[in-house]
Amino acid sequence: MLISAYSTRHEYRPHNFTGVEARSSRGPSGPDPELTDHLAALADYVRDSTAEAWTLRAHALLRHVTDTQRWYRFELDETEPLQLTRLTDWAADANAILLVDGALLDGLGRPLLAGTHGAATGEVPITPEAADRAAEIRGWLASERQVSVPAELAPVRSSSEVLVRHAEQVGLRILALVLTADVARSVEAGAPVDPGALAGVFPRAFAALSPAERELLDNQDARLARRLIPRIEAAQELLWAISRIRFGWPTSPCSIERVERIVLTGGEQEFLQDLEVRTEPELLNEYECLMSLVWALDAARRGQHPVIPETHPVVAAERLAALSWLLNPGLAWDEAGGHDRNFWRTPPEEAPAPAPVSAPAATATASRWGLPRRRAR
Incomplete structure (x- = not known):
């Protein structure tokens, strides 16, 4: 029996099955394009198969596929009970789902999608660390902030499943975000900063701008500015x-x-010196809290959750985008805002923007660094 296995753990998980082939989603030279395409096709298959019954369970399965870090292929003798037991144990250790004879199965061999193999009785695996963290954080949210989150909502990944970006990369992203926000306010005020002067004062941050941020500098679009x-x-x-x-x-x-x-x-240069990122437990606790909170905020906007008091939806969503990017190194910044909000098949309505800033605050970067302004086009 030929088996494909999709593991969310970064480290290779050894086993004694035959005909072994394994690939990592992020090799020494970057993402594996063939595996990337394969996972994209499998994700499309999950979406198509659950189009008429999109549930939290279906969402958890899709997230497992998109969060896959290692793919394994091997053979075993399905007539040997010992080999099936070893497969179940290995799948639990690797936090893996299986593809066997065209069916997605959990480690116990139960279908994860309804079809010719039967009803979807399987369970998408979750590491004990992730499950324990979700229970603790969501319990606190419910008792202290009136935020209730379904137990079936897939939690954030565990420390064996995430990678934290390098501190210098985080510092450059911070600089790019601060510059972008300031430029956006200047565009909205009708006095945009000259990109050439900006690049001269912040060359490394300028080089780290995302495509959307660079578009703002190039085109000075007021609508894009309000979004950024x-x-x-x-x-x-x-x-x-x-x-x-x-x-x-x-x-x-x-x-x-x-x-x-x-x-x-x-x-x-001074800002980028001696940067150090917090520990994984701290980051993952914050990540789980924000992911669960924003899920509830999105549900509240659709009338499926009570309004959450004293909580600004845009602020929470931007904080979540930052953590989504930080703990998913393959994620582009411009895609970070939707990464952990994809349960809803359509994006949530635009939430109200933060209160407008005063004119002096909107020109803070330029005035501090003496950057010239251009007239709005």
Whole structure:
């Protein structure tokens, strides 16, 4: 019997099956294009198979496929009970689902999708660490913040399933976010910053801009600017991730002046020195809290969850985008905002933007660094 296995753990999990082939989603030279295409096709298959019955279980299966870190293929003798037992034990250790004879199965051989192999009685695997963290964080959210999250909602991954980006990469992203938010406010105010001057003062941050951020600088589109203004909230979250700031519940927009003072005082090179990212347990606790909270906020906007008091939906969503990007190194920044909000088949309505900033705050970066302004096109 030929088996394909999809593991969410980064490390190779050894076994004694025959005809072994294994691939990692992120090799030394970057993503494996063949495996990337294969996983995309499998994800499409899951979407098509669950189109008429999109549930939290279906969402968990799709997330497992998209979060797969290692793919294995091997053979075993299905007539040997010992080999089947070994397969079950290995699948649990690897946190893997199986593809056998065209059917997606859990480690016990139960179907994960309804079809010729029977009803979908299988369970998408979750590591004990991830399950324990979700139970603790969601219990706190329910008791302290009136946020209830279904137990079936897939939790964030465990420390064996995530990789944290390098500290310098985080620092560059913070700089890019702060510059983007400031440029966006300047565009909305009708006095955009000159990109050439910006690149001269912040060359490495300028090089780290995402395609959407670069488009803002090139085209000075007011609609795009309004969408990118709240990214200062993501910058604050990443500042917390490198222990440069402390803050509380996402009740209201952050202090722009405070964030810019921390990031910009001293210049680009000074800010990028001696950066250190927090420990994985701290990051994953924060990640689970934000993912669960934003799920509930999106449900509330659709009338499927009570309104969550004293919680700003945009602030929470931007904080979640920052953690989604930080703990998923293969994720492009411009896709981070939707990565952990894909349960809903259609994106949530645009939530209200943070309160507008005053004109002096909107020009803070330019005034601090003497960057010239251009007239709006």
